[in-house]
Amino acid sequence: MSAKKLYLFTIIGLLLGYAWIGFHTIKAQQESEKVYPTCLIKITTGYPCPACGTSRSIISLVDGNIKQAIYTNPFGLLMAFLMLLLPFWMLFDAIRKRQTYWKAYQKMETFFNYKPILILFIIIVLANWIWNIYKGL
Amino acid sequence: MSEQKADMFIMTNAKMFESHMVPTIREKLVDADDRTWSAVQTLNLKDPTTMLIVSLLGGSLGIDRFMLGDTGMGVGKLLTCGGFGIWAIVDWFMIQGATRKKNMMKLSQIPELGINYVG
Numbered sequence: 001m002s003a004k005k006l007y008l009f010t011i012i013g014l015l016l017g018y019a020w021i022g023f024h025t026i027k028a029q030q031e032s033e034k035v036y037p038t039c040l041i042k043i044t045t046g047y048p049c050p051a052c053g054t055s056r057s058i059i060s061l062v063d064g065n066i067k068q069a070i071y072t073n074p075f076g077l078l079m080a081f082l083m084l085l086l087p088f089w090m091l092f093d094a095i096r097k098r099q100t101y102w103k104a105y106q107k108m109e110t111f112f113n114y115k116p117i118l119i120l121f122i123i124i125v126l127a128n129w130i131w132n133i134y135k136g137l
Numbered sequence: 138m139s140e141q142k143a144d145m146f147i148m149t150n151a152k153m154f155e156s157h158m159v160p161t162i163r164e165k166l167v168d169a170d171d172r173t174w175s176a177v178q179t180l181n182l183k184d185p186t187t188m189l190i191v192s193l194l195g196g197s198l199g200i201d202r203f204m205l206g207d208t209g210m211g212v213g214k215l216l217t218c219g220g221f222g223i224w225a226i227v228d229w230f231m232i233q234g235a236t237r238k239k240n241m242m243k244l245s246q247i248p249e250l251g252i253n254y255v256g
Contacts, residue, residue, distance in 0.1 A: 001207065013213070016221065039218035040197045040225055049197055051218045075216055105209050112208040125215065 003102040007093075010086055010101075017083055024055060025062050035059070048137040050129040054079050056137075072137070074128065138174055143167045146177060153182045153240045158254075165250045173249040180247075182240045185233040192232040196225040201232050205239050 001009075024035055035056050041049040057076020060069040069076050089101050112118055143166035151159050166177065183205065192201040199214030219225030228235075245254035 001210065006209075013217070013220070017217075020221070038221040038223075040222045041218070043222070049218050051216050054216070054218070079216060108212075109208045112212065113206075 001105075003099050006102055006105055007090060010090065014083060014086060017079075020055060021058050021062070021083075024059055028059060048129075048132040050125045050132060051075055052132055053135075053137040058083075071135075073132065138166050138169050138171055140167055142174060150182060152185065153237065154244075155234070155237045155241065158241055161252070162244065165252055169250050173247060176247050176249070177244070180240075180243050182243065183236050185236040188232050188236045189229070192225075192228050196228050196232075197222065201228060205232075205235060207235075 037043055037052075039049050039052050041047065042052055051073070053073035054076045057069045057072040057074075058080050060066075060072060061076060061080050069080075086101075093099060093101050112121065143163050146166060147159060147163050154162060166173075169177075188201055188204065191204060195201060197214070197219035199211035199219070202208075202211035202214055214220055214224055214228075217224070220227075241252075241254050244250065245252040
């Protein structure tokens with residue numbers, strides 16, 4: 001992936017993510033805390049996917065309920081961290097006219113191509129998936 | 138490389154590449170040295186049809202992108218339920234093109250062929 005594409009992709013993703021979380025936070029204050037399911041796996045099979053519950057986790061985090069956030073889905077913390085970090089990182093790159101984010105992304109890709117890391121990552125995701133199904137998200 | 142060998146490669150692998158690149162590939166193969174044949178033969182090319190099936194079944198988990206080697210995008214897809222489900226659906230249509238591009242990148246990494254491809 002080229003640097004330009006990566007920055008564009010990240011910006012679109014962040015905008016969508018913030019819009020999604022913002023919409024649900026406002027909605028949660030007014031009526032129910034129900035989050036609309038968008039996950040294809042959840043819609044078709046009824047079972048949650050490893051990332052299901054990320055939105056709910058971040059919404060709990062916005063409310064200041066860290067325990068509930070971790071219980072709903074630990075990936076929510078990671079996503080919240082990325083959503084806070086990436087805009088500033090890209091802004092830094094834009095101001096300094098450097099591509100540190102893109103370089104870090106490429107490093108991350110080679111890091112994940114390293115077998116033990118990949119296997120560990122898959123195990124974590126699978127464990128989280130089993131936990132998600134057990135919780136019945 | 139003999140024309141026969143080049144034609145054989147094209148016949149078996151034409152579907153792996155974008156159609157407009159096929160004539161160029163054949164030309165470069167014919168021009169190339171015979172020693173590149175083994176390098177070309179052992180390339181681990183991905184079949185676009187297989188990738189489409191993988192994308193249909195495991196797209197929400199980003200498995201298609203992981204298989205292609207776009208690990209970053211795979212992680213992104215996995216952590217967002219296939220990008221709110223939208224990215225997963227978009228990828229059903231994009232993945233074959235992406236696979237063909239990746240195959241072309243792999244072929245262009247053989248320096249003896251002298252293919253310039255930026256994707």
